Amino acid sequence: MPRLAVPLTESQIRALEPRATRYCVADGNGLVIEVMTTGTKVWRFRYTLNGTRQPLATIGDYRMISLRVARAKAQKYAEMVAQGISPVATARRDRGAESKAEVLREAADLYLATAMAGKSAEYRRTTRRALDKDVLPAIGGKPINAVTADDIVEICERIKNRGSPKMALHTRNVVKRLYAYLMARQLATGNPAEVVPARSIATFESRTRVLSGAEIGNMLRAIDASSIRRPLKLALHLLVLTMVRKSDLVESTWAEFDLDNALWTIPAARLNMGRDRIVYLPHQAVSMLRELHRAKASRKFVFPSVRGDDRPIAKSTLNQAVKALGLDVEHFVLHDFRRTASTHVRELVQGDDTFDGVSALDADALSPEDEAVQQRRIVQGWADFVDQQLETARRMASRPA
Structure with missing residues (x-):
């Protein structure tokens, strides 16, 4: 009978390196993989027929035959050997068929x-x-x-x-x-x-969904009143306030934040861009980040995975948290937060005479110093607007039915 062996895995097979002489590693049931001096890996079948050890029967190149398929062939050959039949001729026919009639x-x-x-x-x-x-x-x-x-x-x-x-x-x-x-x-x-x-196959309409002020407030109130983990509640609120992409937030590290100066510098390497991005933080966002920092579940990541602090939460975590809440917000996805914020910010700026007719989103018209001052006013105005919507939603929810 073939010697018992611990079954191989794909990762173990990929890790096999060539040596000065070729060698075999057993998978079990007579199946072995032979590693040639060139690095090529070939499936073989080891068997004994009529009490005599036979030369290895070749199954095929590992690059062309998966582990599952090789095991199936070895099983077929083992059944032939048990009947006293040499599998060599069958193996030769199988190798010829590999490139002719393989099913999908x-x-x-x-x-x-x-x-x-x-x-x-x-x-x-x-x-x-x-x-x-x-x-x-x-x-x-x-x-x-x-x-x-x-x-x-x-x-x-x-x-x-x-x-x-x-x-x-x-x-x-x-x-x-x-x-x-x-x-x-x-x-x-x-x-x-x-x-x-x-x-x-598919044509996609560009999304135009923008949440109303009331929808923003109701959503944040529902999130705050939910049973999801506190860091996820803060992450969703920060997503609204900072107007960044979901991946920018969930993959953020503590080294990127200067909370004393209310600044977040997202590295260019993480953005796949030519330069860092500066995000000015309203005082509400700074407070939330300080709360997260006090808890500091990870020395590196602001939102570490619960499976270990050496990696951030998955990008899908926030989507799953919102989906689990069953919020009554029609046709909403998390990415709509950015479009919502942009739309409301423009409306806030257009209704504020103190901007002297300069678009708050047109940095080319401002000096770097003026731009920083203006951007800070914008993000703080937006955060205050969000706070107002949340407080309104809380008051409405607390009223007697």
Whole structure:
């Protein structure tokens, strides 16, 4: 019987390095992976027939055959050996078939195991979800080259009919990348997703949603009265006050803040821009940040993950917190906070004669010193406006029914 071995993982296999001489690492059930001096990794099957150890049977190149597929083949060969049949001829035929009639399900498995190895966990998760939920149930059993553009269109239409045009386009793009991978390895002769134009799948209207003052107040009151963690309540309130992107806030570090001078400097590297961004903080935001600093769950991140202080909360955390509240705000997403703030700030500035007709958002007309003074007035005016809406919402909620 084959010697028992601890099953390998994809990460362990990727980590195997070449040595001066080639060597084998066992996965179990007779399956081994041989690492050549060149770095090439080849699946082999080790077996004994009629009491005699036989030469290794070759299954195929690791780059072309995933761990799951290699295990399935090893199982098939082990069953043949148990019947007293040599698997060598079958293994040879299987290797010849690898590049001829591979079905899409196994090709997708190979793609996920190899091409996705260096990608982020979130990227791998969304790719796998698109394949497992919509693509493979529909066409996973088809040979690679039997999949057509009509198949892709049908899958995307089905997703759009669920009310998810963005997911439809994402799924088309996943299939497109999968086939580009297969073509590069001569496993596919064409890319059926490439001939399906993106514009034929989904067109997106630009969002124009702006919350009214009352909606701002009611939302913040509901957040404040909820049972979600205090840091998340403060994060949502700060998102309104600072007018920054969600990722800018949740990934912020304490080193970026000068609370004594009410300044937040977002590094250019984090923004993928040519220079740092200066955010002037109203006194309400400074108070919230000081509260967070006193608690200081992490030495580095303002909003650390509950799983450890060496990383920030996930970008989706705030979305999930708001969704869990079940707020009665029609067609709202968190990104609407920025558009809402911009709209209300313009209205506040236009109604304030002390700005002498200069647009508060037109920095080119001001000296750096005047711009800083003006920006501080703007953010403080906006924060005061938000406070007024929140207080109004609290008063309305406390009135007897």
